[in-house]
Amino acid sequence: MDMKVSKKLGLKERYTMMTRDLAWDTTFQPMDKVFPQVGYEGIKIHDWDQWEDPFRLTMDAYWKYQAEKERKLYAILDAFNQNNGHLSVTDARYMNVLKLFLGSTPPLELMAARGFSMVARQMVGAGPRVACMMQSVDEYRHFQTQIHSISNYNRFYNGMDEFAHQQSRMWYLADGKSFFDDAITAGPFEFMVAIGFAFEYVLTNILFVPFISGAAYNGDMAAMTVGFSAQSDEARHMTLGLECIKFMLEQDPDNLPIVQRWIDKWTWRGTRKLASVGMMMDYMLPKRIMSFKEAWEIYFEQNGSALFNDLARYGVKVPKCFAQTIEEKEHITHQSWIGFYMKPDACPFHTWIPAPDELDWLSEKYPNTFDKYYRPVLEHFDRQEKAGNRFNNKTQPMNCQVCVSTIKFNEPGDPMEMCFRETVYKGEKFHFCSDHCKEIFEDEPEKYVQTFISSHAALQGKCEPDGTDVNAHDYRPGARMHAYWRMDKRAAGDFNGSEDQKNFAQWRDQATKN
Amino acid sequence: MTMLKTLAPYDFPSSDAVGNYQGRQLLYVNWERHRMFSRPFVLALPPETPFAEIIDKHMTDCFSYHPDWAQIDWSAVKWLNGSRPFIPDRDKSLADNGIGHKDLIRFITPGLDGIAGSGY
Ligand SMILES: [Fe+2]
Ligand SMILES: [Fe+2]
Ligand SMILES: [Zn+2]
Numbered sequence: 001m002d003m004k005v006s007k008k009l010g011l012k013e014r015y016t017m018m019t020r021d022l023a024w025d026t027t028f029q030p031m032d033k034v035f036p037q038v039g040y041e042g043i044k045i046h047d048w049d050q051w052e053d054p055f056r057l058t059m060d061a062y063w064k065y066q067a068e069k070e071r072k073l074y075a076i077l078d079a080f081n082q083n084n085g086h087l088s089v090t091d092a093r094y095m096n097v098l099k100l101f102l103g104s105t106p107p108l109e110l111m112a113a114r115g116f117s118m119v120a121r122q123m124v125g126a127g128p129r130v131a132c133m134m135q136s137v138d139e140y141r142h143f144q145t146q147i148h149s150i151s152n153y154n155r156f157y158n159g160m161d162e163f164a165h166q167q168s169r170m171w172y173l174a175d176g177k178s179f180f181d182d183a184i185t186a187g188p189f190e191f192m193v194a195i196g197f198a199f200e201y202v203l204t205n206i207l208f209v210p211f212i213s214g215a216a217y218n219g220d221m222a223a224m225t226v227g228f229s230a231q232s233d234e235a236r237h238m239t240l241g242l243e244c245i246k247f248m249l250e251q252d253p254d255n256l257p258i259v260q261r262w263i264d265k266w267t268w269r270g271t272r273k274l275a276s277v278g279m280m281m282d283y284m285l286p287k288r289i290m291s292f293k294e295a296w297e298i299y300f301e302q303n304g305s306a307l308f309n310d311l312a313r314y315g316v317k318v319p320k321c322f323a324q325t326i327e328e329k330e331h332i333t334h335q336s337w338i339g340f341y342m343k344p345d346a347c348p349f350h351t352w353i354p355a356p357d358e359l360d361w362l363s364e365k366y367p368n369t370f371d372k373y374y375r376p377v378l379e380h381f382d383r384q385e386k387a388g389n390r391f392n393n394k395t396q397p398m399n400c401q402v403c404v405s406t407i408k409f410n411e412p413g414d415p416m417e418m419c420f421r422e423t424v425y426k427g428e429k430f431h432f433c434s435d436h437c438k439e440i441f442e443d444e445p446e447k448y449v450q451t452f453i454s455s456h457a458a459l460q461g462k463c464e465p466d467g468t469d470v471n472a473h474d475y476r477p478g479a480r481m482h483a484y485w486r487m488d489k490r491a492a493g494d495f496n497g498s499e500d501q502k503n504f505a506q507w508r509d510q511a512t513k514n
Numbered sequence: 515m516t517m518l519k520t521l522a523p524y525d526f527p528s529s530d531a532v533g534n535y536q537g538r539q540l541l542y543v544n545w546e547r548h549r550m551f552s553r554p555f556v557l558a559l560p561p562e563t564p565f566a567e568i569i570d571k572h573m574t575d576c577f578s579y580h581p582d583w584a585q586i587d588w589s590a591v592k593w594l595n596g597s598r599p600f601i602p603d604r605d606k607s608l609a610d611n612g613i614g615h616k617d618l619i620r621f622i623t624p625g626l627d628g629i630a631g632s633g634y
Contacts, residue, residue: 338634373633395576407553429616459556460558
């Protein structure tokens with residue numbers, strides 16, 4: 001009997017059939033009406049077939065591969081949780097890294113998932129559409145697995161349960177929210193430069209290294225495994241972002257100035273967003289991996305320079321903010337930590353003054369700035385705390401209209417002075433943290449006049465908990481922010497004397513002593 | 515000129531227009547070279563508020579935690595509204611002192627440079 005055996009497809013053929021061959025051009029409606037978003041930003045694309053798929057992964061292979069990773073991840077998470085892994089971390093201060101991370105990162109992974117699924121719909125070529133769809137699923141997975149890995153800690157430590165409520169309300173989370181809101185309300189090509197290139201390619205290591213290595217160094221197997229499980233996705237994300245940049249630049253010379261402006265804008269916005277990550281590295285990890293300054297030198301200055309050298313053949317220049325970030329790497333983490341330390345009532349995580357040996361570490365890592373500008377004030381705070389007079393600043397902060405950072409960065413060239421910039425648009429004043437943010441505003445003021453600034457909104461009476469009587473005689477807008485934020489009082493304040501500190505010490509003693 | 519590009523008409527009001535503050539206006543206050551209060555603070559006050567209230571109440575409440583506060587030589591202090599030098603009249607209102615919505619008052623205390631001269 002003759003059997004007709006169909007030939008097994010090669011990888012490349014299979015990829016073609018499963019992606020590009022499934023796409024078609026519309027005929028009932030013209031293509032530009034079905035895909036209006038790819039045209040309006042001014043990017044000119046002449047031939048979508050020129051898009052080189054940076055990786056050839058079909059959807060069925062993708063599912064198989066990701067499912068395998070999930071199985072391994074959850075096996076490790078289960079083992080870690082069943083063995084009370086939370087008691088094996090370096091010390092209870094580490095939990096505050098998780099709290100800061102939980103509020104600031106998984107919600108942004110979710111926004112990335114939304115963004116990439118939008119772009120997957122908006123792009124014309126089948127190659128970019130499939131790649132964006134996969135990235136969207138990846139980002140959704142990051143969002144879920146990060147929350148799952150931290151959820152076990154939520155059973156033991158305070159301040160983790162309201163992160164979803166706090167994401168769009170809490171003052172210090174507004175910078176990250178604004179970052180993604182800005183990107184997702186741009187067109188598909190700007191979104192790809194913002195997230196696919198500037199964030200995933202240029203800055204992602206600064207986010208991943210401290211979190212994954214920091215978790216590993218501090219005994220958090222759960223977060224470490226989540227990080228590693230995401231890292232193979234990141235390799236794909238990086239190549240997608242880079243391919244998109246190259247594709248735009250190869251399609252038409254008129255695209256260069258547009259792309260360059262986006263690179264300048266988003267590298268700066270990403271840099272501002274990373275100030276709190278740097279603070280985590282220098283102040284919050286009980287066992288440090290490297291300083292933020294060192295990480296910046298390796299991952300941004302060296303790797304970034306190599307990348308931009310490579311892109312120079314397309315006419316792309318290093319981002320405008322490059323020099324300023326190099327000056328700031330010596331300062332921003334200290335400025336950020338002092339910024340959080342002063343608000344013990346307004347953060348759902350603890351702050352503290354580093355121990356003397358940790359201050360020495362900072363002096364050694366920051367020889368040009370730490371002893372001169374930051375150590376004296378930290379030691380002053382420490383003396384005050386020990387004298388029962390812990391710093392607790394109760395005022396509402398001023399924020400940058402673009403990056404929504406609190407105004408806390410120094411004037412370039414003068415670490416003693418605060419940096420202020422302002423402009424007037426339609427008769428109203430707007431304030432910025434830097435020349436870069438001011439320029440971003442002035443390029444598109446119609447967009448940034450809408451920025452949500454928590455302290456302003458509170459003073460307008462827009463941040464009231466349910467049940468507030470705005471007609472009461474003693475009503476003051478913004479007076480009940482803690483209730484509005486659903487702040488757990490046990491999670492606030494100094495680490496010294498906190499419930500987390502006591503419980504951890506007690507549980508660890510029970511686990512390790514007779 | 516704006517570089518904004520959109521698919522449809524795009525016209526949204528400013529989130530912080532003065533009309534949103536029920537007769538009050540925003541004022542930012544910064545103590546120069548005292549970045550311990552690392553961010554300037556923001557207040558919403560009626561334009562009739564006397565300037566004295568800014569000093570005696572709001573600045574004192576916030577800044578008196580700093581050891582330099584007690585050392586201030588009030589005859590030597592200087593003030594900026596944004597980048598423009600001005601001499602506030604304690605007894606006049608914000609409006610009569612030329613202070614408008616979202617103005618930034620910068621308070622300068624010569625000779626005082628924060629904890630151990632660090633600018634903090
Ligand atoms: Fe992700
Ligand atoms: Fe990613
Ligand atoms: Zn800014």
